Amino acid sequence: GNSVTQMEGPVTLSEEAFLTINCTYTATGYPSLFWYVQYPGEGLQLLLKATKADDKGSNKGFEATYRKETTSFHLEKGSVQVSDSAVYFCALSPALVGAQKLVFGQGTRLTINP
Amino acid sequence: EPEVTQTPSHQVTQMGQEVILRCVPISNHLYFYWYRQILGQKVEFLVSFYNNEISEKSEIFDDQFSVERPDGSNFTLKIRSTKLEDSAMYFCASSQRLAAYNEQFFGPGTRLTVL
Numbered sequence: 001g002n003s004v005t006q007m008e009g010p011v012t013l014s015e016e017a018f019l020t021i022n023c024t025y026t027a028t029g030y031p032s033l034f035w036y037v038q039y040p041g042e043g044l045q046l047l048l049k050a051t052k053a054d055d056k057g058s059n060k061g062f063e064a065t066y067r068k069e070t071t072s073f074h075l076e077k078g079s080v081q082v083s084d085s086a087v088y089f090c091a092l093s094p095a096l097v098g099a100q101k102l103v104f105g106q107g108t109r110l111t112i113n114p
Numbered sequence: 115e116p117e118v119t120q121t122p123s124h125q126v127t128q129m130g131q132e133v134i135l136r137c138v139p140i141s142n143h144l145y146f147y148w149y150r151q152i153l154g155q156k157v158e159f160l161v162s163f164y165n166n167e168i169s170e171k172s173e174i175f176d177d178q179f180s181v182e183r184p185d186g187s188n189f190t191l192k193i194r195s196t197k198l199e200d201s202a203m204y205f206c207a208s209s210q211r212l213a214a215y216n217e218q219f220f221g222p223g224t225r226l227t228v229l
Contacts, residue, residue, distance in 0.1 A: 042222050043117075044157075044220040046219075091157075100169075100209065101147070102159060103159065104149075106155065
């Protein structure tokens with residue numbers, strides 16, 4: 001079946017540190033991959049996506065590359081800010097016609113200290 | 115910027131009672147979803163809805179659950195007889211087009227507590 005595994009949280013970093021949140025997936029075919037972010041009191045917001053192997057999604061200084069050979073989609077940012085504190089969710093959408101449901105990882109809580 | 119809204123933000127109910135969670139999707143979106151997140155666990159897909167019928171549902175979405183789009187704006191999730199294990203955060207989402215890579219826009223969630 002389809003599943004997503006994220007690194008365990010919480011993650012606490014200092015401002016300007018380098019961030020990596022690991023995400024690996026199990027899926028048949030070629031799923032689309034996503035990172036969603038949830039700020040306190042808000043809904044999940046799409047941060048970035050990649051729809052095929054070797055695609056790199058990027059937004060707000062965050063990047064993730066779709067690696068089919070390692071079935072991974074790790075989230076990275078070179079220099080984090082306090083405002084990046086949030087919960088980050090890796091997700092996939094199965095590569096089936098008409099299937100649009102998202103399969104989520106467990107989420108990683110990130111706290112950035114000034 | 116258009117957004118998905120959900121009401122109430124927090125619902126407390128007694129076991130066995132019916133609850134209705136409400137969502138207003140983005141106005142020109144055609145596809146609607148419910149997800150839930152039990153505390154400390156993953157966000158799980160419940161159901162998708164298009165053209166006034168269910169497109170897909172998970173095994174969680176049993177006969178106790180139903181969805182409805184009663185008018186042109188609201189999308190509701192009803193739980194007929196709540197159980198303790200239904201306590202969770204429920205997220206509504208909507209999307210404009212049907213495609214695996216199409217963005218789903220999420221609401222802020224309703225926290226359901228069953229006592």
